[in-house]
Amino acid sequence: MTVATFDQPTSTAHLTRQDRCDRCGAQAFVKATLATGDGMELLFCGHHFRAHEQKLVAAGATILDERHRIDEQPAERV
Numbered sequence: 001m002t003v004a005t006f007d008q009p010t011s012t013a014h015l016t017r018q019d020r021c022d023r024c025g026a027q028a029f030v031k032a033t034l035a036t037g038d039g040m041e042l043l044f045c046g047h048h049f050r051a052h053e054q055k056l057v058a059a060g061a062t063i064l065d066e067r068h069r070i071d072e073q074p075a076e077r078v
Contacts, residue, residue, distance in 0.1 A: 014066065015028055015029060015031060015043070015064070017074065019043055020043065021045035021048055022042050023045070023048040024045060024048060026047075027045060028043035028044060029044070029045060029046050029049070029065070029066045029070055030063065030064065030065050030066065031043055032049075032062070033061060034061050035059065046067045046070055049065075
């Protein structure tokens with residue numbers, strides 16, 4: 001039996017503003033790595049992850065969840 005794992009929030013973000021949801025193109029805050037031989041990765045915005053979360057967890061996907069960063073303001077460029 002494969003169990004999905006959720007990465008804990010950290011101060012260092014793994015996903016950037018350039019990472020986009022595979023479903024709608026919005027900024028991605030969740031990366032799901034499927035439990036397949038090739039380790040296929042899917043990127044999701046918060047909305048689309050919620051829509052697919054149960055199926056991803058049931059499939060044993062490893063989840064990098066950075067939704068806690070949704071309301072962060074981007075760093076000011078110098």
